Amino acid sequence: MTETTDRPDNERIDWEPRIAAFLCNWCSYAGADLAGVSRIQYPPNVRVIRVPCSGRINPLFIVKALQSGMDGVLVSGCHPGDCHYISGNLYARRKFALMKSLLEYVGIEPDRVHFSWVSAAEGIRFAELLHAVVEAVRAIGPATKMVKRIEAVP
Amino acid sequence: MNVRMLDKLDLPSLLERLAETRRLIAPVVDRTGARFAPIEDVASVRWDYRNTSLSAKGIVFPQTEPLLAFRNGEAEERIPETPSTVLFGVRPCDARSLTLLDAVFRGNGIDDPYYAARRGAITVVALACNEPGPTCFCTSVGGSPGDESGADVLATDLGGGVLLRAVTDRGDALLCDLDVGRPAEDGEIEAARENAAQAAARMAPVQVPTDSSRLLNAFGLNLWSDVAAGCIGCGACTYSCPTCHCFDITDEQKRGTGRRVRSWDTCAFPLFTLHGSGHNPRPAADARLRQRVLHKFSYCPENFGQAFCVGCGRCVDHCPTGIDIRRILARLDEVLATDSEVG
Amino acid sequence: MSEVQDRLRQRVAELLDGGTIDLFIGYASADAPLKTAVHVVRSSADAEALVWDARCTSNLAALLPDLFKRPQDQRDEWAAPRVGILAKGCVSRSIVGLIKAHQVPREALHIVGVGCSGVVDRHRAARLVAPAQLSKVEFLGDGRVRLHATDGSEQDVDLAELLLEGCLECRHPNAVLSDESIGEPTTAADGSRFANVKSFASRTIDERWEAFRQEISRCIRCYACREACPNCYCTECFAEETSPRWIGVTTEPSDLMLFHLGRAFHQAGRCVDCGACVSACPQGIDLRLLTQKVNEDVESLFGGEVGVSVDRLEPLLQFEMADDEGFMTEP
Numbered sequence: 089m090t091e092t093t094d095r096p097d098n099e100r101i102d103w104e105p106r107i108a109a110f111l112c113n114w115c116s117y118a119g120a121d122l123a124g125v126s127r128i129q130y131p132p133n134v135r136v137i138r139v140p141c142s143g144r145i146n147p148l149f150i151v152k153a154l155q156s157g158m159d160g161v162l163v164s165g166c167h168p169g170d171c172h173y174i175s176g177n178l179y180a181r182r183k184f185a186l187m188k189s190l191l192e193y194v195g196i197e198p199d200r201v202h203f204s205w206v207s208a209a210e211g212i213r214f215a216e217l218l219h220a221v222v223e224a225v226r227a228i229g230p231a232t233k234m235v236k237r238i239e240a241v242p
Numbered sequence: 243m244n245v246r247m248l249d250k251l252d253l254p255s256l257l258e259r260l261a262e263t264r265r266l267i268a269p270v271v272d273r274t275g276a277r278f279a280p281i282e283d284v285a286s287v288r289w290d291y292r293n294t295s296l297s298a299k300g301i302v303f304p305q306t307e308p309l310l311a312f313r314n315g316e317a318e319e320r321i322p323e324t325p326s327t328v329l330f331g332v333r334p335c336d337a338r339s340l341t342l343l344d345a346v347f348r349g350n351g352i353d354d355p356y357y358a359a360r361r362g363a364i365t366v367v368a369l370a371c372n373e374p375g376p377t378c379f380c381t382s383v384g385g386s387p388g389d390e391s392g393a394d395v396l397a398t399d400l401g402g403g404v405l406l407r408a409v410t411d412r413g414d415a416l417l418c419d420l421d422v423g424r425p426a427e428d429g430e431i432e433a434a435r436e437n438a439a440q441a442a443a444r445m446a447p448v449q450v451p452t453d454s455s456r457l458l459n460a461f462g463l464n465l466w467s468d469v470a471a472g473c474i475g476c477g478a479c480t481y482s483c484p485t486c487h488c489f490d491i492t493d494e495q496k497r498g499t500g501r502r503v504r505s506w507d508t509c510a511f512p513l514f515t516l517h518g519s520g521h522n523p524r525p526a527a528d529a530r531l532r533q534r535v536l537h538k539f540s541y542c543p544e545n546f547g548q549a550f551c552v553g554c555g556r557c558v559d560h561c562p563t564g565i566d567i568r569r570i571l572a573r574l575d576e577v578l579a580t581d582s583e584v585g
Numbered sequence: 586m587s588e589v590q591d592r593l594r595q596r597v598a599e600l601l602d603g604g605t606i607d608l609f610i611g612y613a614s615a616d617a618p619l620k621t622a623v624h625v626v627r628s629s630a631d632a633e634a635l636v637w638d639a640r641c642t643s644n645l646a647a648l649l650p651d652l653f654k655r656p657q658d659q660r661d662e663w664a665a666p667r668v669g670i671l672a673k674g675c676v677s678r679s680i681v682g683l684i685k686a687h688q689v690p691r692e693a694l695h696i697v698g699v700g701c702s703g704v705v706d707r708h709r710a711a712r713l714v715a716p717a718q719l720s721k722v723e724f725l726g727d728g729r730v731r732l733h734a735t736d737g738s739e740q741d742v743d744l745a746e747l748l749l750e751g752c753l754e755c756r757h758p759n760a761v762l763s764d765e766s767i768g769e770p771t772t773a774a775d776g777s778r779f780a781n782v783k784s785f786a787s788r789t790i791d792e793r794w795e796a797f798r799q800e801i802s803r804c805i806r807c808y809a810c811r812e813a814c815p816n817c818y819c820t821e822c823f824a825e826e827t828s829p830r831w832i833g834v835t836t837e838p839s840d841l842m843l844f845h846l847g848r849a850f851h852q853a854g855r856c857v858d859c860g861a862c863v864s865a866c867p868q869g870i871d872l873r874l875l876t877q878k879v880n881e882d883v884e885s886l887f888g889g890e891v892g893v894s895v896d897r898l899e900p901l902l903q904f905e906m907a908d909d910e911g912f913m914t915e916p
Binding site for chain 3: 288471508
Binding site: 192234 | 782785786790791792793794795797798823831832833837838839840842843846847849850853875878879882883886887900901902904906908909910912913914915916
């Protein structure tokens with residue numbers, strides 16, 4: 089019971105990227121839903137977290153996801169001008185630009201964190217986006233920087 | 243007990259032998275200033291430092307210490323396996339602080355197994371001070387530049403050589419085991435005593451209230467909001483202090499697996515006494531600073547027989563807003579002496 | 586400097602005696618080399634202890650928000666104090682930020698502006714004498730400083746070598762908002778802005794990660810940086826929240842990194858680069874490495890200067906339709 093049977097991801101040969109996707113309810117989540125009902129295939133690597141608006145997303149969610157061991161983070165909202173709450177995504181855009189820049193500056197791989205706009209009608213685009221994100225994360229390997237392992241006691 | 247003299251040129255090889263046979267922790271110098279670190283390359287050991295930025299307490303009482311691991315309802319203690327260690331070159335104030343921490347973690351019927359494991363594995367080779375630092379005041383709180391308490395061996399730098407005096411059986415055994423240097427001559431032993439005495443004489447004295455129960459009467463005085471006016475409620479003083487020992491315990495878990503961690507805490511944080519209801523019995527810095535000072539100079543003397551301050555001066559060095567415990571103590575001493583209504 | 590200091594003491598005594606203010610926040614000498622203490626003056630006799638020189642590193646604005654919070658045990662009988670404060674350029678810009686954030690009422694402040702030629706970074710001085718410690722520091726005049734160390738050594742250096750790095754780039758040495766001024770205005774510094782950020786950014790990704798990890802590894806979670814910062818006035822900091830718990834309380838690398846990334850990010854659009862955090866840090870961590878990166882991004886992406894205008898909305902509280910989208914992923 090003291091030895092964890094989970095090996096760190098970067099030692100597993102069957103590793104698959106785990107992506108946390110924060111999707112706004114009105115546009116991106118609906119777009120993902122459309123992909124689903126249209127039977128458009130997209131990678132199963134994504135864990136979706138539905139939020140009311142991309143503006144609700146605290147930039148700390150992104151860092152927290154990386155700390156928890158997610159290999160990649162995707163944040164997606166309505167196109168500028170189309171926000172269900174008028175301007176939530178416009179505030180979010182500024183926050184996300186800063187957080188992404190800061191993370192890359194300290195040495196987090198740029199392809200760990202992705203932002204996009206996907207509307208409710210863009211089921212195909214959503215699937216394409218996910219393919220792109222999963223492959224980008226697969227190319228850079230499992231996340232090891234900033235991961236906090238609480239199972240392993242030093 | 244052995245008293246030996248080691249030529250300075252032979253110091254590196256002594257350190258080599260220590261590092262080979264034991265875990266060696268000694269001072270190194272980097273961007274932070276001086277600090278204690280496990281030594282792999284003995285060339286990195288600095289003998290010529292004044293004092294470390296942080297105290298030595300982190301070696302026996304780490305800032306982050308996992309206590310238990312748990313999984314699906316079962317828990318297992320994680321007592322650290324500590325190899326035989328030599329803590330080399332610690333100043334007498336820090337060595338003395340270990341005896342105070344012993345009273346907390348291993349006294350009054352308590353024997354903290356985590357502390358005991360680390361503490362029991364250590365042989366302390368203290369380095370006497372040849373000059374005081376600008377904020378040192380050990381002589382005003384029961385210590386001195388040549389104090390032996392807490393040390394297993396007390397070393398003194400005499401210029402060309404180092405005098406090593408065994409203080410405990412453990413220290414004696416170390417000196418014998420390593421066959422260090424040659425027996426010291428009386429003149430050298432005297433020189434070491436002189437060094438320490440001169441360093442003590444050059445240290446500015448601080449008025450310290452020594453009647454701990456009378457000091458309690460200072461609780462109701464108005465001066466606290468004045469002395470605490472600049473206190474911003476950080477932990478710089480507490481975390482650099484050799485004798486502060488409060489801690490917090492948190493559980494970290496993920497889906498039934500996790501650990502319980504002990505970490506340093508400080509009464510200077512407003513959060514320290516914040517109740518779940520939102521009420522805070524120490525709502526402002528005046529009450530918190532009062533608690534810190536009285537804890538060190540009144541409550542601990544009552545509980546442990548000694549003030550919990552070794553006069554290292556780190557809190558004075560590190561306080562971002564210039565709060566100076568020496569000034570606070572002097573002021574308290576004056577008020578208690580002159581105000582007949584108090585005490 | 587000493588003329589300004591004398592005038593300051595006189596003026597503060599006048600303000601207190603005249604009833605214009607209830608208390609004045611300034612600096613006093615401390616009994617440790619290169620340090621000053623924060624000095625809160627409530628009676629005119631105490632004004633004599635006020636000093637103003639290159640040792641005055643604290644950002645005094647950090648003390649303001651708490652002065653305007655009603656104590657928990659007082660209800661109707663509490664009234665906001667009238668607070669005087671000595672404001673060099675960065676302090677006044679912090680005050681502008683606090684006013685905009687509704688943390689201090691403008692009408693309760695009496696700001697005494699003073700021109701600043703830069704303040705010292707104790708860590709830089711300490712590194713020049715390490716592993717000995719500073720025992721005494723003499724300001725020789727003519728911009729020269731004599732450092733005495735505990736090993737008996739002495740060295741003379743230019744004051745410029747001891748200044749906080751941010752002071753070398755400071756474009757606002759004089760108060761931007763004040764009720765009166767003491768002394769003559771100082772000229773702005775001409776150091777290249779964001780020099781440290783540009784230098785860091787030019788390194789490879791692996792070098793940056795290693796340097797970041799190492800720099801932050803010295804952190805002891807004392808929160809001196811946070812408490813010294815006027816912008817950190819939250820009654821509950823994300824670093825200590827338990828529901829949700831953003832980060833642990835440990836000093837393990839991941840927790841240290843998340844704390845500092847979070848704190849730097851929370852400064853976006855608000856940090857005036859006063860250097861109080863760097864000065865306060867007992868471990869000498871170069872926090873400006875992070876805060877200046879955020880400052881540079883805010884300036885280049887969204888424009889404007891921090892803390893100069895009480896009327897300008899903070900950058901993160903506004904948006905432009907044409908805001909940059911270069912960071913986004915297109916499938």
